[in-house]
Amino acid sequence: MYRVSSNTRTNPMATFRYFTGTEQLTNIWHDQSCYVTAKHFTGLTADGRRVTVERKIERKPNPSMHKCDARCLNATGFKCECSCGGKNHGAGAFVCEAA
Numbered sequence: 001m002y003r004v005s006s007n008t009r010t011n012p013m014a015t016f017r018y019f020t021g022t023e024q025l026t027n028i029w030h031d032q033s034c035y036v037t038a039k040h041f042t043g044l045t046a047d048g049r050r051v052t053v054e055r056k057i058e059r060k061p062n063p064s065m066h067k068c069d070a071r072c073l074n075a076t077g078f079k080c081e082c083s084c085g086g087k088n089h090g091a092g093a094f095v096c097e098a099a
């Protein structure tokens, strides 16, 4: 296991955020497998539980911050530019709220 920086060295222009449900996780660790999909990461919730990451969201350095809508909620990709900061991105059933 190793600590994952929020800024990746391979792509310094993008920032990744890690979510389970609509909660952004901190203290992200990777299982050191050759896969970098969400389920291979764990992170800490606000109340200190370590959980498996459900969604890994890529943020551009200058996101457009457009109003979050159904396209974001139902997104299947992992790049989010809208005002939710990735919180709602691909979350489907969750109600949109500002970050």
Ligand SMILES: [Zn+2]
Residues within 6 Å of the ligand: 067, 068, 069, 072, 073, 080, 082, 083, 084, 085, 086, 087, 088, 089
């Ligand atoms: Zn959004």
